[in-house]
Amino acid sequence: MKHFVDGLHALAMTLRNGFRKPTTVEFPDVIRPRAERYRTTFSLLYDEQGDQLCIGCLQCERICPSEVIAIKAAGKKESPVTGKKRGYADDFVLDLAACIYCELCVQVCPVDAIVMTREPETPTFSREDLVLTMERLYANGKNRQRAWSDGTKLMAMQEAGRAAPPPKAAHHAKAAEPAKTAAVEKAPAAEKAPEAAKANEPAKAPEPPAAPATTAPTGTEAKP
Amino acid sequence: MLQTLQVERRVDPHLSIDRYDPEAELLLLHMGPQHPATHGVFRMDLYLDGEIVVKAVPYVGYLHRSVEKLCEKLTYSQVTPIVDKNDYVSPMTNEQAINMAFEKLLGIEVPRRARWMRLVFAELQRIASHLLWLGTFAMDLGGALGGGSTVFIHSFREREMIMDLFEEISGARFHYNTHTIGGNRHDIPAGWAGRVKQALDVIEARIGEYEAMSLHNRIFVQRTRGVGVIDAGLALELGLTGPMLRACGVDHDLRRDAPFHAYDEVPVNVAVAHGGDCLARAEVRFAELRESVRLVRVTVDSIPEGSINGGKPIKLPNSIKIPPGQTYVGIETPRGELGTYVIADGSANPYRLKIRPPSLHALSALPYMLPGGTVSDALAILGSVDPIMGEADR
Ligand code: SF4
Ligand code: SF4
Numbered sequence: 001m002k003h004f005v006d007g008l009h010a011l012a013m014t015l016r017n018g019f020r021k022p023t024t025v026e027f028p029d030v031i032r033p034r035a036e037r038y039r040t041t042f043s044l045l046y047d048e049q050g051d052q053l054c055i056g057c058l059q060c061e062r063i064c065p066s067e068v069i070a071i072k073a074a075g076k077k078e079s080p081v082t083g084k085k086r087g088y089a090d091d092f093v094l095d096l097a098a099c100i101y102c103e104l105c106v107q108v109c110p111v112d113a114i115v116m117t118r119e120p121e122t123p124t125f126s127r128e129d130l131v132l133t134m135e136r137l138y139a140n141g142k143n144r145q146r147a148w149s150d151g152t153k154l155m156a157m158q159e160a161g162r163a164a165p166p167p168k169a170a171h172h173a174k175a176a177e178p179a180k181t182a183a184v185e186k187a188p189a190a191e192k193a194p195e196a197a198k199a200n201e202p203a204k205a206p207e208p209p210a211a212p213a214t215t216a217p218t219g220t221e222a223k224p
Numbered sequence: 225m226l227q228t229l230q231v232e233r234r235v236d237p238h239l240s241i242d243r244y245d246p247e248a249e250l251l252l253l254h255m256g257p258q259h260p261a262t263h264g265v266f267r268m269d270l271y272l273d274g275e276i277v278v279k280a281v282p283y284v285g286y287l288h289r290s291v292e293k294l295c296e297k298l299t300y301s302q303v304t305p306i307v308d309k310n311d312y313v314s315p316m317t318n319e320q321a322i323n324m325a326f327e328k329l330l331g332i333e334v335p336r337r338a339r340w341m342r343l344v345f346a347e348l349q350r351i352a353s354h355l356l357w358l359g360t361f362a363m364d365l366g367g368a369l370g371g372g373s374t375v376f377i378h379s380f381r382e383r384e385m386i387m388d389l390f391e392e393i394s395g396a397r398f399h400y401n402t403h404t405i406g407g408n409r410h411d412i413p414a415g416w417a418g419r420v421k422q423a424l425d426v427i428e429a430r431i432g433e434y435e436a437m438s439l440h441n442r443i444f445v446q447r448t449r450g451v452g453v454i455d456a457g458l459a460l461e462l463g464l465t466g467p468m469l470r471a472c473g474v475d476h477d478l479r480r481d482a483p484f485h486a487y488d489e490v491p492v493n494v495a496v497a498h499g500g501d502c503l504a505r506a507e508v509r510f511a512e513l514r515e516s517v518r519l520v521r522v523t524v525d526s527i528p529e530g531s532i533n534g535g536k537p538i539k540l541p542n543s544i545k546i547p548p549g550q551t552y553v554g555i556e557t558p559r560g561e562l563g564t565y566v567i568a569d570g571s572a573n574p575y576r577l578k579i580r581p582p583s584l585h586a587l588s589a590l591p592y593m594l595p596g597g598t599v600s601d602a603l604a605i606l607g608s609v610d611p612i613m614g615e616a617d618r
Contacts, residue, residue: 003442006441006442009436013433013436013437017378023381023384034391035388035391035392035395036392036413037391037392037393037394037395037410037413038391038395039395039396059539059540062540062541063301063302063538063540063541064302065298065302065303065305065306100305100306100308100309100399101396101399102304102305102399102401103394103395103396103401103409104301104302104305104401104538107409107537107538107539108538108539108540116395147395148395149395154409154410154537155537155539157409157410157411157532158404158407158408158409158531158532158533158537159531159533159537160411160531160532
């Protein structure tokens with residue numbers, strides 16, 4: 001009888017799942033929506049006048065933990081567009097095969113020249129295609145949708161709110177003040193808190209392990 | 225409130241029996257390194273008498289990538305994305321552990337907003353990690369639960385939601401690099417808290433389904449009850465932490481006992497089970513799933529305003545130099561205590577960096593748990609340990 005009831009339960013669950021919306025998509029035809037900050041391969045950008053933005057400062061090459069960026073800096077040259085003297089990169093190679101997509105090169109670029117793209121995939125037919133040469137990077141900048149972030153935005157995000165200093169609280173120290181403000185801010189959490197702490201108290205003493213066959217969870221399971 | 229227990233010293237069983245059986249009465253079975261149940265590359269030598277495991281000798285190191293040495297070569301600003309790859313089931317907690325060690329040495333104060341964000345990330349990551357454990361554990365039990373690989377597919381479906389949430393934060397689905405020395409790199413996008421709660425609603429409702437398929441499933445219980453028993457004293461001696469230890473009845477959780485992030489402001493209910501067998505470990509993880517859902521619910525709305533980075537944003541590789549000193553920081557990851565021990569010598573690179581992976585210590589319990597069980601029990605036990613070899617071998 002018990003087996004029969006179990007079987008019914010299992011069947012009910014199967015039925016329920018049978019009518020759920022599928023969670024997968026038919027990949028090449030349907031591409032799932034990507035988050036706004038989604039990031040994949042790289043591109044180098046031009047400025048509004050069509051001049052190359054990269055000044056060959058080598059910051060991205062130095063920060064890269066995988067050492068996949070290789071730049072030959074050209075030194076100061078006259079810009080073909082504006083005629084002003086400024087730095088350029090003669091050659092810029094980024095080997096995607098070993099890139100770990102950490103976004104650090106984007107963050108350190110002082111002129112927002114290197115950005116990541118928001119194209120969903122970067123499949124290639126050969127490993128050589130994963131080596132992004134300078135032409136490829138600039139072509140990506142032209143015909144691929146760029147990702148949200150660039151150096152300035154990432155910096156601004158991390159600098160934001162710095163003007164108003166946060167309440168003093170050492171990282172590990174039990175700061176009384178923030179705790180109090182927190183209790184005010186999140187009333188539902190604070191209400192539950194003392195009870196939960198109390199409920200936990202008796203279970204604190206280490207009990208000798210019970211016989212292997214008995215497993216009685218005494219943990220306080222959170223009831224929704 | 226760390227407890228002190230009298231620990232009884234025991235002889236490692238794999239030292240106590242001869243490694244080679246001169247009469248060749250035992251069958252030597254090499255399990256792994258490419259066995260699907262080993263979650264990575266992990267090898268065990270099982271000495272079998274019929275179907276009973278007499279002795280088990282685990283071998284680690286197949287996934288050694290020399291991360292600690294690599295980190296000595298890199299500068300402090302470059303280390304975070306590298307340690308992401310250690311515990312590749314919960315990258316968030318890896319980043320947090322390493323950055324907290326650097327912050328402690330530098331004396332940087334992490335803004336309160338960043339600490340709350342880290343708490344929410346850590347708890348979401350715990351849900352994702354335990355869901356992955358559930359799926360793979362059910363597969364290790366033969367996939368017979370609920371028919372085929374149902375639990376596996378179901379739990380991965382819900383885990384995907386959490387990866388989507390992290391994707392909205394950092395743009396990456398897995399190796400986020402969203403923590404930095406002094407705080408976080410990415411702020412929370414608008415409307416994220418609402419989407420978190422939507423996802424939690426779905427996940428919370430489905431935890432009941434998982435339980436019906438596992439904890440309340442006859443096959444599951446028969447395969448796990450009384451299997452792989454470990455007692456509290458041995459667990460403490462071997463340095464087990466996390467769900468492995470709490471399943472032995474030891475009430476120890478760093479989130480409560482040595483609060484980091486904002487856990488001192490948000491009380492945590494620690495799940496404990498008795499019995500120390502595979503079923504107890506599963507019960508602890510299920511209770512933690514529910515607890516993490518509760519924690520995220522109460523914290524995600526009340527993340528305070530303010531700055532997200534208390535240090536300098538990374539601009540140059542060498543800009544962060546840590547004065548000579550050493551420190552240890554341990555945090556509670558889904559698998560237990562992840563420790564980071566750093567020695568700084570005043571330069572821009574760590575002089576020495578040691579990572580204490582909870583999985584490695586958990587694996588050291590295998591020689592005690594496996595003997596006496598059958599080969600199929602061995603897989604159940606290995607699954608219940610929830611080892612991540614990327615972290616154990618580093
Ligand atoms: S995202 Fe890739 S190229 Fe850029 S710093 Fe990281 S590893 Fe290097
Ligand atoms: S891409 Fe940016 S950081 Fe890299 S060399 Fe060019 S200007 Fe410098």
